[in-house]
Amino acid sequence: MLLTILLLAIQTLSAQPNRFGLPACTAPDQQLATRSAFTLCLSNSHRVPVWTAYQLTPEMLEAPSAPRQHFHRDPDLASSASDADYRNSGFHRSHVVPARDLASSPEALRESYYLSNAVPQLPELNMSAWRKIENDIRKLASHSDSLIILTGTLFDCDNIQHIGPNQIAVPCATFKIAIALSGGTKSAYAVILPNQPAATRQTVSIREVEQRAGLDFLEVVAYCTQSFLSMQRVVVMVSVG
Numbered sequence: 001m002l003l004t005i006l007l008l009a010i011q012t013l014s015a016q017p018n019r020f021g022l023p024a025c026t027a028p029d030q031q032l033a034t035r036s037a038f039t040l041c042l043s044n045s046h047r048v049p050v051w052t053a054y055q056l057t058p059e060m061l062e063a064p065s066a067p068r069q070h071f072h073r074d075p076d077l078a079s080s081a082s083d084a085d086y087r088n089s090g091f092h093r094s095h096v097v098p099a100r101d102l103a104s105s106p107e108a109l110r111e112s113y114y115l116s117n118a119v120p121q122l123p124e125l126n127m128s129a130w131r132k133i134e135n136d137i138r139k140l141a142s143h144s145d146s147l148i149i150l151t152g153t154l155f156d157c158d159n160i161q162h163i164g165p166n167q168i169a170v171p172c173a174t175f176k177i178a179i180a181l182s183g184g185t186k187s188a189y190a191v192i193l194p195n196q197p198a199a200t201r202q203t204v205s206i207r208e209v210e211q212r213a214g215l216d217f218l219e220v221v222a223y224c225t226q227s228f229l230s231m232q233r234v235v236v237m238v239s240v241g
Helices: 058-062 106-112 124-143 204-215 219-221
Strands: 001-005 030-035 038-043 051-056 092-095 117-121 146-152 173-182 185-194 235-239
Touching: 051 124, 051 219, 058 124, 092 106, 092 124, 117 124, 124 146, 124 185, 146 204, 173 204, 185 204
Parallel strands: none
Antiparallel strands: 001 185, 001 235, 030 038, 038 051, 051 146, 092 117, 146 173, 173 185
């Protein structure tokens, strides 16, 4: 599978997500939560993550896959969705930070099943295209020293659907950004997946994600680069599987 890779010059990455120079989470309806292995910014109005961030290393992928757990309400965030919101909704509880990536830590794995780390996603996407994106990023991580991964939601469509008694907003699309360091090789990958039937991934620039999400990734990119380079640089194709 060919992935579009934008060249960047990346400094050594910190192991702590809250040091990544993350986007702001300061709007009146937003809450920042720091978990044991990831950070998330929750929208209290939409009741889904605005963005999440974590680091993934090859060592973390060595842990065997853990049995699937049940999602449950986040005990620390009052605006978290509940299981009843998804029941009979026609949407899957789709992980934002994948449980598989956190299997090396029982605490982190448990936290990945909080519904604050889930979004309503069409079943066909959650079981196919979204899973393929997650697998491709894990392949990229397995060939890198480390990855910083940011995942979030887009609500830039005309009509936003809501589900459940708590009126959980259904994202128009989801995005992932991965910034990788592997020896002297520096790379970044950005993808958007519309939450529509038969949707396919759209490989895009980080700049496009910024514009559609209304977020500023300048600080996280600058943290990872010796000098900030334009997202419109020459694109190269790299095979990761």
